[in-house]
Amino acid sequence: MSLSLCMTSWRRRRPKARYVIWLRIDQKSSLKSIYHAGYEPIIVEPVRDKDALITNVESVNRIVEQRGEEILCVMTTTSCFAPRSPDNIEAISAICAAHDVPHLVNNAYGLQSEETVRKIAAAHECGRVDAVVQSLDKNFQVPVGGALIAGFKQSHIQSIAQAYPGRASSVPSRDLVLTLLYQGQSVFLESFSKQRQMFLKMRRKLTSFSENIGECVYDVPENEISLAMTLSTIPPTKQTLFGSVLFARGITGARVVTSTQNKTTIEGCEFVNFGSHTSEQHGGYLNIACSIGMTENELEELFTRLTSSYAKFVRQLANSEQRAVSSGRRVTSNPSFDLEND
Numbered sequence: 603m604s605l606s607l608c609m610t611s612w613r614r615r616r617p618k619a620r621y622v623i624w625l626r627i628d629q630k631s632s633l634k635s636i637y638h639a640g641y642e643p644i645i646v647e648p649v650r651d652k653d654a655l656i657t658n659v660e661s662v663n664r665i666v667e668q669r670g671e672e673i674l675c676v677m678t679t680t681s682c683f684a685p686r687s688p689d690n691i692e693a694i695s696a697i698c699a700a701h702d703v704p705h706l707v708n709n710a711y712g713l714q715s716e717e718t719v720r721k722i723a724a725a726h727e728c729g730r731v732d733a734v735v736q737s738l739d740k741n742f743q744v745p746v747g748g749a750l751i752a753g754f755k756q757s758h759i760q761s762i763a764q765a766y767p768g769r770a771s772s773v774p775s776r777d778l779v780l781t782l783l784y785q786g787q788s789v790f791l792e793s794f795s796k797q798r799q800m801f802l803k804m805r806r807k808l809t810s811f812s813e814n815i816g817e818c819v820y821d822v823p824e825n826e827i828s829l830a831m832t833l834s835t836i837p838p839t840k841q842t843l844f845g846s847v848l849f850a851r852g853i854t855g856a857r858v859v860t861s862t863q864n865k866t867t868i869e870g871c872e873f874v875n876f877g878s879h880t881s882e883q884h885g886g887y888l889n890i891a892c893s894i895g896m897t898e899n900e901l902e903e904l905f906t907r908l909t910s911s912y913a914k915f916v917r918q919l920a921n922s923e924q925r926a927v928s929s930g931r932r933v934t935s936n937p938s939f940d941l942e943n944d
């Protein structure tokens with residue numbers, strides 16, 4: 603809704619605009635925010651750079667050059683699931699400045715990462731950043747429901763605030779103020795450096811786990827929140843089941859992403875392989891993320907459960923194949939996996 607509010611507030615300034623250039627991120631809210639504001643997305647898929655999916659800067663540049671005033675703004679995203687990289691906001695802000703097109707940054711959970719904040723400041727220095735929108739719950743450990751719209755100019759924020767219809771609920775602001783007062787400056791700032799420490803630790807642990815089981819962690823150097831590990835040792839048809847086993851064991855933040863040719867329709871737009879941020883096919887992977895507030899104990903517990911769940915899963919998989927072979931039948935259904943929380 604806050605992304606929408608920014609876009610609607612720019613309507614009068616850009617009367618010929620019909621489109622928003624949207625750098626594909628497989629998160630429904632950000633796409634819906636464009637339609638909600640009354641615009642249509644021009645979808646730009648990321649390009650592969652080794653393991654990472656990065657911004658197709660040339661494509662954005664070409665579209666901005668061709669369409670000019672028909673473009674309301676370019677929407678970039680700085681926080682996302684690996685192997686998608688945060689968008690190259692420095693390059694996009696330079697293009698936006700050169701063609702006088704607004705640049706809206708979806709910084710959903712990026713505020714917790716110092717590196718992301720540094721990049722936003724750099725993007726502002728080398729070009730144009732009109733508004734940066736972030737969720738309160740994802741960055742400040744408050745309940746879901748609020749967002750913070752930030753900008754580099756008071757007047758930019760004022761004109762967005764003035765576009766808001768109604769008086770709004772004071773609850774998200776109240777929760778944020780209470781939380782900040784409770785934490786104080788040092789605890790508040792500590793939680794950000796702790797996130798970075800924990801992320802680096804998570805990456806080391808996942809790398810070593812992946813080496814033990816013959817998998818590997820995607821190398822996405824710019825993504826300092828989310829990690830992806832290949833799942834080549836689990837057949838593609840069994841990967842979703844593995845995901846549900848993890849969920850049943852209380853690993854609720856991990857997500858298995860499988861590759862499909864299926865199309866998903868959102869707001870009338872068709873996406874191949876929705877969830878992967880690209881229509882390109884891949885071998886399936888597991889996502890885990892380290893967000894603000896994660897503790898050492900939680901990290902240890904995650905890897906204890908992940909290690910044992912994986913071992914049990916591949917063992918049961920091997921057993922069921924063994925049984926199928928010895929009884930001379932083909933495996934057509936899923937073996938009965940024990941989904942109990944042990």
Ligand SMILES: *Cc1c(COP(=O)(O)O)cnc(C)c1O
Nearest residue numbers: 629631632679681708710737738
């Ligand atoms: C969470 C998220 C949103 C939506 O944020 P809400 O605070 O839930 O409205 C939008 N885009 C991305 C990339 C997100 O991760």
